[in-house]
Structures are given as structure tokens and as C-alpha cells.
Amino acid sequence: MPALPRPSGPDPAPFALVPAAYVLLLRQREHTVASALDGRPTRVSREHRPHGGPCPGPAADTEVLLQLRRNTGFMDGHWAAGIAGHVEPGESVTAAAVREGAEEMGVVIAPGELLPLTAMHRSNAVGGPALEQRVDFFFTLTHWYGVPTIQEPAKCGGLEWFALDSLPDPIPPHEFAALRLLATALDSGRPAPAITSFGFTAR
Template sequence: MTGPVHAETAGIPAVWDDGTADHRFRVVPAAYVLLRREGQVLLQLRQGTGFMDGHWAAAAAGHVEPGESVHEAAVREAREELGVEIDAADLEPVTTMHRGQRGGPALEQRVDFFFTATRWSGTPEIREAAKAGDLRWFPFVALPTPVVPHELVVLRALHDAGRHGTRVPPILTEGF
């Protein structure tokens, strides 16, 4: 058995002092919040974003900002997009999805953190009308069409787990 391989001994230049990781593969992190109630999930109809417009999607989702934890991002997105306050302790991790396009552009290499919440304060409403054309509750057994494909994978897994008394796989991959 061999020990750990260090960059210096593997002939790989170690560039640690400039504060960048340009020599490393990077992914774009995002947080998704699925508000749930009585067998239903709150979804928004995307518009004006340039990505999957006309598709239904998680009611609150967005990129993790520099210096922000994924939990902080989820809470912030719920506040910004829906006007609701969620305590980070009320976020239930569902799954993490590593998705991308094999050989695709760096911007399309993603890691998505999905949470559900059944407790929040305030009434969900569209706060960013330029990005959302509608906001509605849907039963998991009658989701609208179309749904953003990678999010549909998670929504179906949530539905199936509930029916079978199982859990959603902790890590999913899409596009590989």
C-alpha cells in the first residue's frame, strides 16, 4: 500500500501561495429549497432567466455566494425569492447532485444541494417577477410539465422515497 501522493513529489507544481485554485477542477455550487406541505411541493415557473425558461422549478434556488455556507444561501434565496424566513435548523438535507456535461464548459460543472422545509414564517409569494411567471403548489403525484430535468430527478426520488418508506440517495449524478 502506498501513502498519500503530494503535489511536490508527483512532479505537479504546488501553487498554493497566490490564493487561487486555477490549477484545480471547480464546480459551481447552488442551494435549492423545496417547500413542502401535505404531499405537495411549491414550484415556480421560470421566465426571463435564459435558463430553462418556461419550465417549473424549485420555488427558491440560487448560487452560493463567496463567503456564504450552503445553508446561508438556502435561507437567503428563500427570503429573496419567496419572502419567507426559514431557520437554517429547519432545512432538511435531501440530496446532493453532481451534474455537468462531460467535456462541457467549466460553467456547466455544478454541485447542487437540495433541501426541503416544512416550517417557515411568512406567506410564499413571487418576489422576483422578472424571473418567475407563476408560483403554485403541486401534489407530488401530479407534477406539472415541463419541470427542469435535473430537478425532476430529485422530485421523483422524493415522491418514490415517500411511497416506499426509503430515503433519497444522498448523492446523485446527472449528465455523466
């Protein structure tokens, strides 16, 4: 197949598509005050899955682990996914998720336990030039080994479990959109869209 012709005129600005992995750790809601740092086991039943298995129940009965970002230069002061990071050169997105789980939370993740939620294609500058775009692969996880703990204290100001119907504020907008997709999927019993978009003026 021949290569596509290059556009005529001055060279266009370079285009970049940056991939990242997000892992949403989920557990059944505990109806007492809960903290990710209280030392209790966090290995959850295999039946507690939003996709690919029996539905765990409504969003109100499901908790997600979020960390408070600080000193990162991006969305500091926001509650974000407990495990997230860019895919490194030569690395698959599932390998990135496993690596970030160990680096950020000190947990061991089996790749086969990662359940796809959605792949989000988004503009890095909402409403601005779309020269840098992101593709964020969101996974859910209900079965892991180890107790999630802060591994990078300089970048994390807190680590807490929140019910999906009682999320903190603020949350990065694109992550909030993914969490709402998850809540809707749990309440409806239907999977979230495989591919979603965020931040583009034209849908």
C-alpha cells in the same frame, strides 16, 4: 503532504465546480384548488417531514411549491423549485438557502428546519465536455414563517402548489430527477441516496 504534480504539456482548460442550494417547500395536499398566492397560511405541522421524522404519507398526499421561470436565460418556461440559487463566495450552502428564501419567496427559514434530500453532482453540459460541473444541494422544508409570494416578478411567471404525483411539464431535468427521488422516498419510507449524479455518460 506534498502538492500533486501538475500535468505536463499545455495547460489544461480551467475546471469549475459551481455549488447551488435548492429548497423544496412541501405541504400536505389540499383536495381543493390551491394556489400559493391565495393568502392562506402556509406554516405546516412539524410532523409533515419526508426525512428525519414521521413520514407524511404517500407522494400523492404531498404538494411542492414550484415557480415558472422567465427572463432568466436558463430553463425559461420551466417549472422549477420555488427557492434556488448559487452559493456566494464565503457563504455556506445553508446560509444560501436561507438568503434565497427571503429574496425569492419572502419567507423566513430557520437553518435547523432544512432537511437534506440529496447532493447531486452533475455535468452542466449533458453529454458534452465536463469542464464546468455543478453540485446541487437539495433540501426539503415543511416549517417556515410567512406566506411565499413572488419577490422577483420579472423572473417569475407563476407560483403554484403541485402534488408530487401530478407534476407540471416541463421541469428542468435535474430537478425532476430530485423530485422523483423525493416521491420514491415518501412512498417507500426510506431516505433518498445521500449523493446522486446526473448528466455524466459514465456513472
